[in-house]
Amino acid sequence: MSSTADVIVVGGGPAGVAAALEMRRRGVEKVVILDRDPHLGGATRHCSHSPFGMFEFGRVYFGAAYGLRLEQEAAKAGVDVRTGHSVVKLGDDGSVVVTSHRGLETLTGRRVMMTTGAHETPRSARLIAGDRPVGVVTTGTLQSYVAFHGLMPFRRPVIVGSEFVSLSAVLTCLLHGARPVAMIETQPYALARAPLTWFPRLVGIAFHREAEIIAILGRSRVEAVSIRRNGQVETLTCDGVLLTGRFTPESSLFLQSPMGVDPGSAGPAVDQDGRSANPFYFAGGNVLRAVETGGWAFREGRAIGATLAHDLAREPASGDLVRVSFDDPIKLVVPNFLRRSALPSAAFRHFQLRFLRRARGRLHLEMDGRDTWHRQGQWLPERRILVAIPSGAPQAQQIHFSFREDV
Amino acid sequence: MSIGSDGTHTGKGMEARERLLEQPCDIAIIGAGVVGCAVARKFALAGAKVVILERGPDILSGASKANSAILHTGFDAPASSLETELIRGGRQEYLEIRESLNLPLLTTDALVCAWTNLEAEKLESIQAQGRGNGVAGLRLLGGSEARQTMPSLSDRLVAALEVEGEHVIDPWSAPLAYLTQAVALGAKFLRNAELLKGSFDDRWRLETSSGRIEARAVINAAGLYGDIVDQCLGFNAEFQIKPRKGQFVVLDKAGFRHVPRIVLPVPSEMTKGIVVCPTVFGNVLIGPTAEEQEDRSRATVETETLKALLKRGAEAVPALANIPVTAVYAGLRPASESKAYRIFVRPDQRAITLGGIRSTGLSSALGLAQFALKLHAGFGGSFTAPPAAPSVRVPNLAENRERDWQRPDHGEMVCHCELVTKREIEAALRSSVPPGDFGGLKRRTRAGMGRCQGFYCNARLAEMTKGKLATPLAIETEGEA
Numbered sequence: 001m002s003s004t005a006d007v008i009v010v011g012g013g014p015a016g017v018a019a020a021l022e023m024r025r026r027g028v029e030k031v032v033i034l035d036r037d038p039h040l041g042g043a044t045r046h047c048s049h050s051p052f053g054m055f056e057f058g059r060v061y062f063g064a065a066y067g068l069r070l071e072q073e074a075a076k077a078g079v080d081v082r083t084g085h086s087v088v089k090l091g092d093d094g095s096v097v098v099t100s101h102r103g104l105e106t107l108t109g110r111r112v113m114m115t116t117g118a119h120e121t122p123r124s125a126r127l128i129a130g131d132r133p134v135g136v137v138t139t140g141t142l143q144s145y146v147a148f149h150g151l152m153p154f155r156r157p158v159i160v161g162s163e164f165v166s167l168s169a170v171l172t173c174l175l176h177g178a179r180p181v182a183m184i185e186t187q188p189y190a191l192a193r194a195p196l197t198w199f200p201r202l203v204g205i206a207f208h209r210e211a212e213i214i215a216i217l218g219r220s221r222v223e224a225v226s227i228r229r230n231g232q233v234e235t236l237t238c239d240g241v242l243l244t245g246r247f248t249p250e251s252s253l254f255l256q257s258p259m260g261v262d263p264g265s266a267g268p269a270v271d272q273d274g275r276s277a278n279p280f281y282f283a284g285g286n287v288l289r290a291v292e293t294g295g296w297a298f299r300e301g302r303a304i305g306a307t308l309a310h311d312l313a314r315e316p317a318s319g320d321l322v323r324v325s326f327d328d329p330i331k332l333v334v335p336n337f338l339r340r341s342a343l344p345s346a347a348f349r350h351f352q353l354r355f356l357r358r359a360r361g362r363l364h365l366e367m368d369g370r371d372t373w374h375r376q377g378q379w380l381p382e383r384r385i386l387v388a389i390p391s392g393a394p395q396a397q398q399i400h401f402s403f404r405e406d407v
Numbered sequence: 408m409s410i411g412s413d414g415t416h417t418g419k420g421m422e423a424r425e426r427l428l429e430q431p432c433d434i435a436i437i438g439a440g441v442v443g444c445a446v447a448r449k450f451a452l453a454g455a456k457v458v459i460l461e462r463g464p465d466i467l468s469g470a471s472k473a474n475s476a477i478l479h480t481g482f483d484a485p486a487s488s489l490e491t492e493l494i495r496g497g498r499q500e501y502l503e504i505r506e507s508l509n510l511p512l513l514t515t516d517a518l519v520c521a522w523t524n525l526e527a528e529k530l531e532s533i534q535a536q537g538r539g540n541g542v543a544g545l546r547l548l549g550g551s552e553a554r555q556t557m558p559s560l561s562d563r564l565v566a567a568l569e570v571e572g573e574h575v576i577d578p579w580s581a582p583l584a585y586l587t588q589a590v591a592l593g594a595k596f597l598r599n600a601e602l603l604k605g606s607f608d609d610r611w612r613l614e615t616s617s618g619r620i621e622a623r624a625v626i627n628a629a630g631l632y633g634d635i636v637d638q639c640l641g642f643n644a645e646f647q648i649k650p651r652k653g654q655f656v657v658l659d660k661a662g663f664r665h666v667p668r669i670v671l672p673v674p675s676e677m678t679k680g681i682v683v684c685p686t687v688f689g690n691v692l693i694g695p696t697a698e699e700q701e702d703r704s705r706a707t708v709e710t711e712t713l714k715a716l717l718k719r720g721a722e723a724v725p726a727l728a729n730i731p732v733t734a735v736y737a738g739l740r741p742a743s744e745s746k747a748y749r750i751f752v753r754p755d756q757r758a759i760t761l762g763g764i765r766s767t768g769l770s771s772a773l774g775l776a777q778f779a780l781k782l783h784a785g786f787g788g789s790f791t792a793p794p795a796a797p798s799v800r801v802p803n804l805a806e807n808r809e810r811d812w813q814r815p816d817h818g819e820m821v822c823h824c825e826l827v828t829k830r831e832i833e834a835a836l837r838s839s840v841p842p843g844d845f846g847g848l849k850r851r852t853r854a855g856m857g858r859c860q861g862f863y864c865n866a867r868l869a870e871m872t873k874g875k876l877a878t879p880l881a882i883e884t885e886g887e888a
Contacts, residue, residue, distance in 0.1 A: 124733065151870065
């Protein structure tokens with residue numbers, strides 16, 4: 001069983017729906033969204049207290065309400081939305097293998113747009129030591145417990161991390177009768193921006209910087225964690241561990257395909273149009289780089305949708321790729337490469353950079369060995385850095401971000 | 408703590424403990440690990456009335472929940488040992504019954520890899536030992552020759568011994584199938600039933616933490632508690648369990664294509680060493696370590712050790728360096744002070760101890776079951792085998808056979824990483840041997856075992872399993888802590 005679409009969008013969060021709406025607006029005939037969940041919205045569905053939609057729809061929505069608005073918009077625009085459809089494999093010619101209530105089928109689009117989002121790094125991949133009891137969850141899991149099922153996995157958790165999402169985690173705990181024991185962060189500073197970083201202390205939750213979880217203790221359910229702080233090991237009694245942030249792209253379909261993923265971003269490598277090395281497959285939103293807001297993902301998806309509408313008018317792009325290289329401690333650059341033959345109006349106007357750690361120094365953009373841009377500053381991890389893509393960049397032989405750290 | 412049928416907590420006194428069976432059974436098996444489950448099946452097939460006592464909330468609560476899932480040939484087992492014979496017998500029976508039980512086999516063969524000249528010198532004697540153990544298909548290969556059979560291996564490879572027939576199976580579905588078949592034949596599986604004391608007076612009276620039973624014969628398959636159970640039964644301490652911890656790392660399915668064969672190290676006296684192998688679930692496994700410890704129930708993971716395992720994996724197969732970690736775990740093997748299996752028969756008391764089954768239990772379990780039945784025949788008395796064995800097929804979780812998500816009308820996908828359907832989870836929860844805890848559900852369905860480790864499905868699972876697991880995933884939302 002096989003059907004054909006102009007574009008198959010995999011993942012119906014903000015980026016995927018925005019791309020689909022934009023393509024329909026530009027007259028693309030058949031746009032199919034495949035989503036494995038029963039409703040559109042992606043990660044916004046369980047984020048009960050982050051507001052969404054101000055940019056896209058001029059008003060604020062919370063949690064599932066935003067997804068419902070996406071569904072209405074998609075229906076109005078004539079997008080073929082198929083929920084309960086899980087893509088299990090990417091082909092190499094615009095095909096995807098899907099499982100649904102109909103069983104297995106292969107769908108083929110003239111292009112495929114991958115907008116599968118990101119998830120938080122679980123306990124296992126963080127290599128956290130100790131016992132493996134019940135009660136160790138991520139923010140997304142916690143929020144699914146409360147948003148969809150009215151359940152709670154713990155009452156006195158220790159929260160690990162201090163990103164923006166960590167504060168959302170604190171709020172979820174407080175609103176649902178849990179009282180976090182402490183919030184711990186390995187860095188010497190909170191990763192979220194002030195004044196949000198003051199929030200835990202304002203509500204009376206201890207915030208330990210330069211503190212590291214060294215073991216989880218508990219035979220069947222979490223009983224305590226031991227942490228190292230100021231060179232001392234101490235034990236915090238708790239009944240759960242809430243791992244927050246450290247998002248990683250949900251890029252397994254790429255990882256298992258010949259396209260692979262970029263070692264820096266852990267997402268698919270794309271050019272300035274959001275096109276991967278295989279010109280049938282595009283990607284946008286948080287699968288490219290963890291993690292941005294829903295509004296950002298929406299805008300990115302829309303921009304790539306516009307590009308895709310143009311791209312359909314021609315053969316899948318070929319052309320040389322020039323990889324954007326970078327120095328340590330830069331973690332990633334998106335787009336990951338530039339394509340010579342890309343469309344004149346690129347979906348990405350900026351390089352997006354992230355740092356691995358806090359660093360002070362001078363960031364340079366070099367093209368063919370020439371310094372075309374630089375800026376001195378303090379650069380923080382988990383913060384978006386934007387550098388305009390110079391107009392001549394796609395013609396360069398070498399594009400490199402160098403970093404000279406202050407001594 | 409257990410709850411009696413009248414709702415009261417059962418006390419520790421013998422009088423307070425209720426009788427769990429109307430009639431005495433023929434065989435009481437202590438321990439529902441892979442060996443206990445295989446023994447239960449064998450005796451039930453022979454027509455015995457079987458009871459299996461387990462101290463944990465589910466089968467495979469001890470050593471059997473963590474192993475490398477290899478179906479061994481026995482090529483490196485101690486020469487002319489009982490262990491070697493039982494591995495061969497067990498392996499043979501597995502291959503014969505697996506289709507009827509719907510159990511998988513991932514045909515991989517193995518390479519014993521020598522990374523130094525010193526290790527390469529040992530390969531010949533390993534080959535000789537394997538031949539002595541009756542294993543055919545052992546071939547010495549040069550480094551580049553071996554890499555032709557598995558190009559992803561590091562070019563540091565000096566030489567290798569190819570071992571045909573070392574394959575990979577599902578280490579959890581196999582014992583589940585054995586016990587499910589036993590239960591279909593009328594065997595009783597009692598969980599949370601820790602043996603406290605046994606006494607023999609022409610029949611065994613066994614006191615457990617949840618009640619007492621009577622049995623004609625007992626078989627001790629208590630794994631990590633084998634020596635303690637022997638003492639509870641009133642026997643002299645013939646052996647002592649020395650738990651040996653093994654930590655493992657499971658890599659993402661993207662690593663699978665790089666590891667088509669089992670990569671074994673040249674073994675040391677102490678351990679078979681750290682293996683890099685594919686799993687039937689489509690992942691890559693690196694482990695186990697071998698760490699002596701006192702504690703019989705607690706197996707922790709350690710960050711530095713896990714990092715060392717990752718490094719070891721990438722040294723053998725460099726492409727694994729970029730593959731994300733999916734899961735980490737640790738288990739305990741019931742090693743004893745001797746390398747040999749500790750098997751004791753006491754005909755006067757009609758008791759068999761299957762102890763010290765330290766690391767080859769998955770391969771030898773069916774062989775041990777055959778052996779136990781043979782030993783039991785010496786106790787006199789006979790059973791009448793049922794006319795036909797009931798047909799039992801466990802759900803397939805292996806990637807190389809059809810999974811439920813590939814079939815229509817699966818209802819809903821609950822775990823997206825491992826493609827576990829709602830239908831599969833519901834079937835496990837209402838099966839004849841349902842999961843007793845979350846680990847048991849994961850082992851029966853794979854739900855939550857994938858790369859996101861429950862980011863998407865854990866909450867749904869909490870709802871689906873409400874009131875069904877020993878340690879619930881969710882706590883009550885109302886009321887105070």
